[in-house]
Every structure is written in C-alpha cells, then in structure tokens.
C-alpha cells in the first residue's frame with residue numbers, strides 16, 4: 134500500500150508516520166508537508182532513512198505540487214495538513230481558509246482524478262461547537278463551529294462529504310478530541326505550560342480556567358486512524374475520544390505538581406474570544422463498529438508526556454525562538 138500523509142511533519146502527523154512504519158513495515162509512506170512554522174523534520178529523525186519513507190515539501194493548496202505526488206501512484210490519503218491553532222485563527226483567519234478549505238478541495242480533486250481506495254480527513258471535535266454541562270458529541274451532532282479554525286475545518290469536512298455524495302469518493306472523516314504527547318508544538322496548552330513552568334514564567338490561563346477538554350494520547354489517535362483506513366465504512370464519520378474530560382486548571386495544576394513548581398505561576402488572562410466551554414466525545418461508534426480502544430490512561434500518559442518534554446528540552450528550546458517568539462509576543466505581550 135502506498136500512503137500519502139499530508140502534514141506529516143507536524144505533531145500528530147509525525148507520530149502517525151512513525152506509528153504506521155512500525156505497525157505496517159511493508160507500506161510505503163509519502164509525507165507531503167509545507168513545513169510551516171508548525172512543521173519540523175526533526176520529529177522524523179528516527180525514520181528519515183527508512184527506504185519506505187519519502188518526504189516532499191509542498192503545499193496541499195498548490196495543484197501542481199499535489200499532482201506531482203499523485204503521479205507516484207497513491208492508494209490512500211490521510212489528510213492531517215492544516216493550520217491547527219485556534220488563537221492564530223483569531224489573529225489571521227485567511228491562511229486557515231486557504232489550507233483547511235481550499236487545500237482540502239485540491240487534495241480531493243486529485244484523489245478523484247487519480248482514484249484512491251480511501252481518503253481520510255482528520256478533523257476535530259471543535260466542528261461541533263461547545264457543550265453545556267451534560268451530553269457528548271456524537272457523529273450526528275450538528276456542526277456549529279465557533280472559531281475561524283473550527284469553521285475552516287468544518288468547511289473542509291463538508292467538501293469531503295460532498296465528494297463522497299457527488300462523486301462516490303471513498304472517504305472517511307474522523308473527529309478527535311484534544312491530543313497530547315511527544316512532539317506537540319509548544320503553543321498548545323500542555324507543552325506551553327511545561328516549557329514556561331520550567332523557566333518559571335507566568336502561566337497564562339484564559340478566563341476562569343474551568344473550560345473542559347477531552348484528552349487523548351496521540352498514539353491512541355494514530356491507532357484509531359489506522360483502523361479507519363482499513364475497516365472504515367465509506368462515507369462514514371468516526372468520533373475519537375479518550376473519555377478524559379479535565380478542566381484546564383486541573384491540567385495546569387497536575388503539571389506544576391509533577392514538576393515541583395508553585396501554583397503562584399498561574400496567571401489569569403483575558404479569555405479567548407468565542408472560547409468553547411466544554412468538549413466531550415462519545416467514541417461508542419468506533420469502539421462498537423471497528424473495535425477501537427485507547428491503550429493509554431490519562432494519569433500515566435500525562436506523566437510520560439511531561440517526562441518526554443523534560444528529556445527533550447533542546448527540541449522545544451530551538452522552536453521557541455525566531456518566528457515563534459514573534460507570535461508569543463503578539464499573543465501574550467511580555468508576560
């Protein structure tokens with residue numbers, strides 16, 4: 134099988150490329166990634182010389198670059214490539230539409246033209262909007278995105294759905310909750326808090342810190358996508374989540390405790406505009422129909438993750454310079 138993975142130099146994509154090469158040593162993987170600020174080939178050092186792996190630098194919204202990859206003969210596409218950070222989408226929405234909507238459409242056209250056996254769109258629970266105190270997102274929950282990021286992901290999802298309904302493209306859409314684990318860009322809550330706490334910097338908590346996210350270890354997300362590629366019923370959506378709802382404050386306090394740092398570092402800052410209060414995924418469908426189960430418990434997963442960032446300080450120190458520094462100054466000032 135020849136697999137095209139887009140966005141494979143990012144957090145989940147790089148974990149997925151490594152996971153698939155380990156689980157399916159006979160598969161060929163072509164990783165197409167534009168290497169935006171979030172793409173980092175260092176994530177893939179352990180497999181860069183694997184003869185079944187190739188990297189192509191390219192933009193999924195560029196028809197010619199995408200066409201060149203499809204000419205190699207692609208069986209399956211897994212589309213991770215995206216602008217993924219909600220706060221950046223509030224500062225600069227345009228690039229989100231370009232990559233997450235137009236880029237998806239360019240990939241879909243190529244997949245249709247060349248014929249693939251599966252197109253998996255990696256999406257997010259954020260397309261469903263925000264939950265109240267009870268209830269969970271299921272695959273039939275109406276889409277109600279609240280940020281430019283989630284709106285652009287919803288736009289991409291709807292195009293994927295339409296290419297199935299209109300052209301019969303064999304697709305699946307997966308919608309996952311918040312991932313955590315190795316190689317996550319340190320603008321996202323968990324690595325941001327770990328890296329700032331280690332430097333005794335103020336820890337920015339939006340609003341009252343009681344917003345809830347449902348956390349899933351990245352490897353469990355990878356195993357779910359692997360199942361969807363092989364057993365997903367064409368046209369179906371699968372929600373993926375770890376049943377690990379935690380408030381942001383709980384996450385931050387857990388990290389501080391683990392690092393032996395004081396809670397006085399916590400600094401409440403102005404809330405994120407349009408901040409979704411609660412996400413919670415019902416993973417019953419993928420569990421029942423495809424037999425998926427997460428392997429990692431949150432309590433051990435978060436400890437392992439903290440340890441990984443402690444052991445890979447060079448990785449995130451290198452990232453936290455240059456262009457990323459400019460964004461941090463824009464977002465948080467000199468805090």
Ligand code: NAD
Pocket residue numbers: 139140141142143144145146165166167168169170171172173191192193194212213214215216217218232236255256257258286308309310311312313318
């Ligand atoms: P990330 O920001 O770490 O990585 C995104 C990758 O896409 C980067 O390597 C970047 O260079 C690449 N990219 C961006 N624009 C591109 C373009 N135009 N062409 C080619 N490559 C491009 O993101 P992530 O957290 O790994 O998320 C991956 C996917 O999973 C995204 O589609 C995201 O919406 C989805 N998702 C993420 C989470 C999460 O918790 N991180 C949860 C659910 C779904």
Ligand code: DAU
Pocket residue numbers: 217218219220256257258259309310311312320321322323325337338339340342344345346381405412
């Ligand atoms: O739910 C899946 C989504 O999870 C993915 O689709 C997105 O790509 C991914 O970025 C993530 O989105 P969130 O907005 O939930 O993740 P983030 O790490 O940005 O924020 C997690 C929570 O922490 C959220 O409630 C906002 C809060 N937060 C975040 C940052 C960066 C803070 O309080 N302070 C911060 O500095």
